[in-house]
Every structure is written in C-alpha cells, then in structure tokens.
Amino acid sequence: MILSKLFQNKKAVYSFEIFPPKPTAELSAVQNTIRELSALSPDYISVTCSAGGSNNAGTAGIAKLVKECGVEPLAHVTCLHSDKAAVEAALAELSRNGVQNILALRGDRIEGRPLSPDFRYASDLVSFIRAQGYAFDIAAACYPEGHPESENVREDIRNLKIKVDAGVSHLNTQLFFDNEDFFRFMELCGVAGIDVPVQAGVMPLVKKNHVDRIVALSGGKIPAKISRMISRFYDKPEALMEAGIAYATEQIIDLLTSGAAGVHLYVMNNTYVARKITENIGYILGELNQQ
Template sequence: MNIANLFQSKKIVYSLEVFPPKKTSSVDTIYNTLYGLRGLPADFISVTYGAGGSDTQRSKTCEIASLIKSEYQIEPVSHLTCLNSTKEDIRQTLDSLKANGIQNILALRGDKGPAVTPKNDFTHANELAEFIKAYDPSFNVLGACYPECHCDSETIDQDIENLKLKIEAGASHLITQLFFNNNHFYEFMDKAIQKGITVPISAGIMPIINKSQIERTVSMCGASLPRAFSTMINKYADDPQALKDAGIAYAVNQIIDLISNDVRGIHLYTMNNVETASRITESIENIIKSQNRITKR
C-alpha cells in the first residue's frame, strides 16, 4: 500500500520507528520488539539502520520490513541512505525491496562521519529520490526535514529551498527530525507553507526516558532543549523511574499540543522500547481516533 493514500482518508496518520539490533545484540531483540508492538494502532512502521549503510545493514532492514508486512499486516517504510552507496548498491536494494513487496522508502543522504566512506554517486537525498522514482515510479518516496535546520544549511530558508528539491524529485510525505519545542515545528511549518510546500508532514517525537539519552540525542540531531524540558530532566535526574514517567508525560503533552494544532502525522521514535511506545500510544489513541472520526463525517 502506498502510505501517501493514508493522508487522503485520515486527518492524523500515526506511525512508529524501529531499528535492527546492534552487532552486539541478538537478532531476537527486534523480533521481540515487533511482537510487543503488534497490537498498537500504527498506520505504518519505519525501519532504520546504522550510519554506515553497509550491504548487511540494508539487507537486515529489508528483512525486518518484510516481516512487518507479512507477519503483522502493517505497512512498512524502509530507510535507505545513499552517501555510502553506489548506484548499483541502490539498484540491488531496490530489487530486493520490490521482490519483498516493500513499496514505501524513506530516502536519506545518511550521516557523515568516520563510519561512512562517500562513494560519490549520490551527494544529496533528492538525488536518491529521483533515482528511486526513475527505477520504478510505483515506489512511494518519503523525505526527512528539520524544524531547527539541517546542520549543513546556513539558514532555515536555505534548508527549505533544499527541501523543495526532494519534493520535486518525488517525495510525497515528509517526516521531521526529533524536536522538543513545538514552537520550532510551528515556525518551520509556517515557512514551509510560505515557500509552497504542501505535502503532509509528520512530526517526529522521541521520548527521553533516561539520562544517557540526553547527550547522545542532542549530539546526534542538534535539537535545542527548552527550559521546561531541562527543568524536568534536572528535577528527576536521580530517580530513574520518575524520570521515565516524566519523559513519557512530556512526549504525550507534545503530541496532544501538536494534534490540537492540526498536525498531519505523528511519528514516534520508539528506540525499540515497547513499554514506552505502548504507554504513549494508549495515552493519545482516543484523541487520534476522535480527530479521524471528524474527518470521516
């Protein structure tokens, strides 16, 4: 199923993101995660992989996406990065995705870093999106966007101009990088609309449930920490269970505010934590159902 069609029948599309197990973890961990998530009312589940984007990682992502589709009857979205790939690498991956009935792809450049050796066939995600659509127009391409500006862009206006290139290349739907201040998302949306971007945009939300996530998350994405968030972290830093509960509550409050302001989609970065994903989903499920019932009237 082309998930772009979901936005024609629903006011709010709810999705989850999982990632394959690390090399040091058993492969059973992801199967246990998916089993735990199976009952949640997700419209789709996206599957990411590590920054290196090796052949093994791409293969594992395809395997997990195929499992989500065949075993749990939930539409998968396969992440695909291009910086560390040749055109032939990408073509082989697309062959595999097509053979496994995977129709939706999140086209990404991929992070730069010591684990990545650029192959120079692709330098930006819009080039990958264009390549995918040329390979097979039936693939549905998604793109990423950045409410607080991509680290390689000098200004948010420049970043949005680059974002338009992804859409022109075929991206039908965008998912944001995580953020903790909804005002940044609203400001970004206003600018995007002013620039003529009309495709649905899902807000990416990551619940912070332990101290070790803070530095890793901020260094990974550059998201700013609003005062209310920092105060919460400092208040409960020495009480793991209280911090977990507070982090879940903060994410729920973010989502409720976004829904109240007519967001088109919520994309929950689960970090493969079934309990957290379940608690958040249960807290917002009736709110999303209510908005989607309004759409159908």
C-alpha cells in the same frame, strides 16, 4: 498500501520507528518488539538502516517482518556512502520483500568511508529511485530547526523544496522538543509551496543516554521545561521515564490539536514507552480520524 493514501484518508497518521538489531544480537528481540508494536495498531512502522547508518543491511528483512505482522513498513534507504549499484540492489531486495514505501535519506557521514560518486543529496536519491521504474511511495526527512549543515532555516527550506519536487509524497521531521519550531517551519513550508503532508517526529526523553547521546547527535534544542525535568530526575530512572512520557504526551496532543498531519514516534525499540503514549493519545487520535 502506499502511505500517501493514508494521508488522504486520515487527519492524523500515527507511526513508530524501530531499528534493526546489532549483528551480535538475537533476532528474536526485534521480532518481539515488532509484534508488540504491531498490536498497538500504528498506521505504519519505519525501519532504520543498521547502527550508525553504515549500510542498509538488515533493513529489508526487518521490514518484511513488519509486513508479516500486518503493518505497513517504511524502509530507510541511504546514499551518502553508496553508489548507484548498491542502491539499486537495496531497492530490488525491498521490492522482493513486498515493501512499497521508502524513506529516502542522505545518511550520516561515516569517518573513513569514501563519499558516494553518484549521490550528494537526498534529492539525488529521490530522483534516482523515481527513475528506476519501481512503484515505491517515497518519503523524506525535514528539519524544523534547520539541517545542521545549512546556513539557516530558509536555505534549508529551499533545498527541501528541491527534494519534494523530485518526487516525495510525505515528510517526517527530525525530532524536536519545542512545538513552536514546528509551527514556524510549517509556515515557511507553506510560503515555499511545499504542500505534502508533514508528520511531526517526537522522541520521548526517557533515559539518561537519550540526553547524553541522541540529543547531542541531533542537535535538537532543549527547552527550559525539559532541562528542568532532566536536572530533577537525571539520576532517578523511573521518574525520568514517566516524566518523559508525560512531556511527549503533552507535546503530541498540542501538535494534533494544532492540525499536524500526524506524529512519528521515535521509540528506540522501547515498547513500554510506545504503549503508554498510545494509551494516552489513543482516544484523541480516534476522534480526529472520525471527523
């Protein structure tokens, strides 16, 4: 199923993001993760590129495993360090594996690797995919606090409009922790004429390394409420886990009751977190989607 149909049929789409295992890891670990996440009945599961965004290795295979578990996969495809031939090969493999949905991304800059001769922006990738004749549904990323390389949020919105007009069917946001940033972003999207569904990306802060690494990489703003939580439970892993789940649950409920088209949960392959949050919001999701 193409994901754009989900947004036509549901008021609140709910999904998870996972990442492929490292080359040295056992495939069985991610297979178990996929099975456990699939049992929670998400609308789809997105599959990132390999660690660091270096290439698309493993993405198509993991997406196929997701599909075999009865859940629609959304496969990430990046372009910043790829030429047209490499992207075409990735698209062909995804198509052979029965994948119908792609998240088109520029990707992270990798020190020492040459930039693409064919792609500068994600909008270039979207246009290229559309031109290949595949029947992919194409999603893209957006940034409620503004892309780190944009001068300001308004410039970022203008660039986002170009990307959407190239053929994007829905958007997933980068993680954020203050819902007011998302609401302001949605207002700006409306003014700019961006009318595709936007899923709010939520990442529960449940481990110290999330705070030390992922937040620093994403540039996400940390509200005072989270800062107090982190300070209080930084060296108490079980308490931080439960506090992070509670904060994410509260954030998601506010997003859903305020009319967000859905929530995309960055679970870092942690099925316990996914299960607890799904249990917390499952009834609300059910009520929204019955209306």
